[in-house]
Amino acid sequence: MPANHSYRAFLFDMDGTLLNSIAAAERIWTRWAMRHGVDVATFLPTIHGVRAIDTIARQHLPGVDAQAESEQITREEIEDVEGVVQVPGALAFLKSLPPTQWAIVTSAPMALALRRMEAAGIPRPGVMVTAEDVSDGKPNPACYRLAAERLQVTPQECLVFEDADAGIKAGEAAGADVRVVTATHMHPVDTHHPLIKDYRGLAVEVNEAGLMRIL
Secondary structure, three states: OOOOOOEOEEEEOOEOOOEEOHHHHHHHHHHHHHHOOOOHHHHHHHOOOOOHHHHHHOOOOOOOOHHHHHHHHHHHHHHOOOOOEEOOOHHHHHHOOOOOOEEEEOOOOHHHHHHHHHHHOOOOOOEEEOHHHOOOOOOOOHHHHHHHHHOOOOHHHEEEEEOOHHHHHHHHHHOOEEEEEOOOOOOOOOOOOOEEOOOOOOOEEEOOOOOEEEO
């Protein structure tokens, strides 16, 4: 990605990108895994960046209703937002953007997304794409394409901010440029996309045509 590249819109994943909800999510998913006899250590790394229903369905557990289980997970996650905080600098960075030129694209259901955003102090944008808006979650690119459409831009005019492999692949497949936020990563990430630790020190220049460029 050229350093001086400009964009019509920024599309942000939520968990791990704008806010850190790992502690709460892993508490709840650990209990779920233990109830169903799933190995916690190998299971937890797979939960990030994808819809709960897809996470559960991938386990192929006999007699388990993925829809019902995901709804229960969502209820528990809405109740437990202890430790949910913004990624450093995220709020200030979002406030510096034109309000009609950014969106949140999350694998979380709307009710959970709003609860976590409230806990972390992240404002609600005019456009949000959540788990209910697509039939196939990340890494399927439909979510990012839908966000671009709602912002009345093309995916190629967008910069996607992501932290998880599924979301990175979704952004790529949509045709957008991608920046990877590493604030919640425990290990180095292997990617050809530009990396940012968090949003501190990040600034945006908006030209007369309304194009945004990261400084």
